[in-house]
Amino acid sequence: MKISIFKSQQQLAAALAGRIVRKLREEPRLVLGLATGRTPLPLYHALVSRHRKGETDYSHATTFNLDEFVGVEPAHPGSYRSYMREHLFRHVNLNAKRTHFLDGRAEDLDAECDRFEESILRAGGIDLQILGIGCNGHIGFNEPAAELLPWSHRVKLTLASRKANAGFFDGELRKVPKEALSMGVATILHARQIVLMATGPQKAEIVAKTVTGPIATRVPASLLQLHNDVEILLDEAAAADLRRAGLVGRRRGRLHER
Ligand code: GLP
Numbered sequence: 001m002k003i004s005i006f007k008s009q010q011q012l013a014a015a016l017a018g019r020i021v022r023k024l025r026e027e028p029r030l031v032l033g034l035a036t037g038r039t040p041l042p043l044y045h046a047l048v049s050r051h052r053k054g055e056t057d058y059s060h061a062t063t064f065n066l067d068e069f070v071g072v073e074p075a076h077p078g079s080y081r082s083y084m085r086e087h088l089f090r091h092v093n094l095n096a097k098r099t100h101f102l103d104g105r106a107e108d109l110d111a112e113c114d115r116f117e118e119s120i121l122r123a124g125g126i127d128l129q130i131l132g133i134g135c136n137g138h139i140g141f142n143e144p145a146a147e148l149l150p151w152s153h154r155v156k157l158t159l160a161s162r163k164a165n166a167g168f169f170d171g172e173l174r175k176v177p178k179e180a181l182s183m184g185v186a187t188i189l190h191a192r193q194i195v196l197m198a199t200g201p202q203k204a205e206i207v208a209k210t211v212t213g214p215i216a217t218r219v220p221a222s223l224l225q226l227h228n229d230v231e232i233l234l235d236e237a238a239a240a241d242l243r244r245a246g247l248v249g250r251r252r253g254r255l256h257e258r
Helices: 009-026 041-052 080-087 109-122 159-164 185-189 201-212 220-226 240-244
Strands: 002-006 031-034 062-065 067-069 128-131 153-156 179-182 193-198 230-235 255-257
Touching: 002 009, 009 041, 009 128, 009 193, 009 230, 041 080, 062 080, 062 109, 067 080, 109 153, 109 179, 185 220, 193 201, 193 220, 201 220, 201 230, 201 240
Parallel strands: 002 230, 002 255, 031 062, 031 128, 128 193, 193 230
Antiparallel strands: 067 179, 153 179
16 A cells, blocks of 8 residues: 555545546546545545636546435435535536445435445446545445445444434435445445545544454445555645554555645
8 A cells, every 4th residue: 555645625626536546637538436424525525626727627537426315305405416516517527427325315225325336337437536545444344244245235334333424414414325336345345446535533544454454344444445546635634644653664565745
């Protein structure tokens, strides 16, 4: 795993946005895997500002979002579809037909997951998957468990994840759905390139476990160690435990300080 540490989350976001802008120029048909949550917000803002400067053309690009709540209307402000529309899609020239979500209102949720996997295959697979990480080590909504499901599936959310998402539902836990649909760990690991972003002190402990700990389904993000093109982008706060343990720079991964 390659680990890059930035002085601030804005610098991290600007660097990743720059990379996506370059990639999009090289491959206009880029297939992006996208994440929601607080962490990627500065990235989306940076991408929007680069687009406003006329630096990007998304008209041939395709996106797949990692996850979506079950039973939430697409127009609901708490849906991940709303989040993406608000923070990225309405500001750039993506073709709506090529922005893909798991539909948490589908009648047959298993069939919906199969349909989503087939769409990824038809698009030729995901070129670059952007990930955040939950404080419990989840990626997408693959929650810590004795077993993880490989492909897109229905998930029962942990209390921790529901609490973390309460901000998108008027701060009220009872309004946060109990279930979601999520890409599986194999869906994620099939992306050609993976970039995981983590910022803030609350992520420091799980980042250290993810990068240096054993591969365990109890830390779903640790499975990323199995992929040969993963980069972990951290701000100083999220890198604190790696630094404290002296693990940065000498064990796994190359360290790139910015
Ligand atoms: C959310 C999403 C994940 C996200 C993670 C971290 O619930 N399902 O895709 O990466 O939790 O969220 P945050 O960036 O807000 O800490």
